Amino acid sequence: MKLIFTTFKKTLFWSYERGSWQYDIMCVVILAFIILAPNRVFEDRDSTTPIILRSEEIGSVDPHNFAQMETRLEQIRGKSVIISRVEKTTDSLGDVYVIYQK
Numbered sequence: 001m002k003l004i005f006t007t008f009k010k011t012l013f014w015s016y017e018r019g020s021w022q023y024d025i026m027c028v029v030i031l032a033f034i035i036l037a038p039n040r041v042f043e044d045r046d047s048t049t050p051i052i053l054r055s056e057e058i059g060s061v062d063p064h065n066f067a068q069m070e071t072r073l074e075q076i077r078g079k080s081v082i083i084s085r086v087e088k089t090t091d092s093l094g095d096v097y098v099i100y101q102k
Helices: 002-012 021-036 066-077
Strands: 051-054 083-091 094-101
Touching (some): 066 083
Antiparallel strands (some): 083 094
């Protein structure tokens, strides 16, 4: 039991000498985790990607009515969207809406 505890302690505190086989195994395990782990493990759940749409794509939806905007975006994108804010800007093609998700 003491051997298991000692091994766990050395692994947890990275106590093996560089170049030893134990050190090499720990490095291989870390690299395998980085390479083989699914992408969702590394996603930042708090970050949001803005959705940029022209006014023609949205249609006759009031940009201040988030419920209507969410419904329209769900129809366009095919997945659930929760809006935190909408910014209206204008470019050479007309009105553009930048929609931020929660």
